[in-house]
Amino acid sequence: MGLSIGQVVHDYGAVCQTITELALEQEAPISGEDFRMLNLCLDDAIAEAVTEYSVQRERAIAAQGTERLGVLAQELGNLLDAALLSFESIKSGRVAPGGSTALVHSHSLMRLRSLIDRSLAAVRLDVGIESLERISVAEFIEEFEIGASIQAEAAGLAFVVTSVDRTVTIEGDRQILAAAVSNLLQNAFKFSHPRGNVALTARATADRVLFEVEDECGGLAPGQPQHLFQSFEQRDANRSGVGLGLSICFRAAKANGGELRVRDIPGKGCIFTLDLPRKLSSDLTGGGRLQ
Numbered sequence: 001m002g003l004s005i006g007q008v009v010h011d012y013g014a015v016c017q018t019i020t021e022l023a024l025e026q027e028a029p030i031s032g033e034d035f036r037m038l039n040l041c042l043d044d045a046i047a048e049a050v051t052e053y054s055v056q057r058e059r060a061i062a063a064q065g066t067e068r069l070g071v072l073a074q075e076l077g078n079l080l081d082a083a084l085l086s087f088e089s090i091k092s093g094r095v096a097p098g099g100s101t102a103l104v105h106s107h108s109l110m111r112l113r114s115l116i117d118r119s120l121a122a123v124r125l126d127v128g129i130e131s132l133e134r135i136s137v138a139e140f141i142e143e144f145e146i147g148a149s150i151q152a153e154a155a156g157l158a159f160v161v162t163s164v165d166r167t168v169t170i171e172g173d174r175q176i177l178a179a180a181v182s183n184l185l186q187n188a189f190k191f192s193h194p195r196g197n198v199a200l201t202a203r204a205t206a207d208r209v210l211f212e213v214e215d216e217c218g219g220l221a222p223g224q225p226q227h228l229f230q231s232f233e234q235r236d237a238n239r240s241g242v243g244l245g246l247s248i249c250f251r252a253a254k255a256n257g258g259e260l261r262v263r264d265i266p267g268k269g270c271i272f273t274l275d276l277p278r279k280l281s282s283d284l285t286g287g288g289r290l291q
Helices: 005-025 032-092 100-127 137-154 174-191 245-255
Strands: 133-136 158-162 169-172 197-204 208-214 259-265 269-277 280-282 288-290
Touching (some): 005 032, 100 137, 100 245, 137 158, 137 197, 169 174, 169 269, 174 197, 174 208
Parallel strands (some): 158 197
Antiparallel strands (some): 133 169, 208 269, 259 269, 280 288
8 A cells, every 4th residue: 555564553553542542532441451452453463464564575576576587588688699690690701790790799799798797786786785995097987998989889979088187096896886887888878869979077076086977868858867767767769678777876876975966958968977985095194185
């Protein structure tokens, strides 16, 4: 019925209070045995409600997990089929290794890699972050530049990267943060209009580091920003993809002490911002300085 288990328990307590108050108003005394029986019935009702809530929650979680596995398996299968078919065409010698079939093959493999990384990041977020390390922001950005440039070229998009000074660092789980930035880029490449522009920009303030991904998707529909970060939320008409990308980005930001925001540029596109704390380190005098 949409009630939380806390609300149910509270309302059963209100039932007891209401019965007691009504008995006083009607001057109808309740014997000790009757009051004991009343509380016993209420305790049984609460226990049954908690049990049923747990059963339904477990069913919902199991159904969601089954759906996720099914969609993931289908997406992996589709990409693998495309990679195998394009590889067979290249191997047969019917098409040139540097032609459009080779681009299909490369694109399929890159999407497979991205999908696997995304799934692994979701698993790591579910079990909790355990591996934190200091990360050079400039080196971190360089890890994406070559692969993202290839994907942008395959999609017919221009791709620009702007980084920060090499001394700027953050602290976090590298794999999860890499999955977050990669998903933001995948999202930008997927929804930007042909011959559009995508930009990855890193900016540093006194205490924050901002990773911004700007696309040219044409802007968001009214009321859409608050729904973008939910699991299985997909914006394309054919509903392709597992729909976990932006949800993982949102969870990754929170898990690493940051936040994810989106700014709509009506008629043009969006800017997704991954906002993380800038890492501080002690200087030689024991004070603090920015790294």
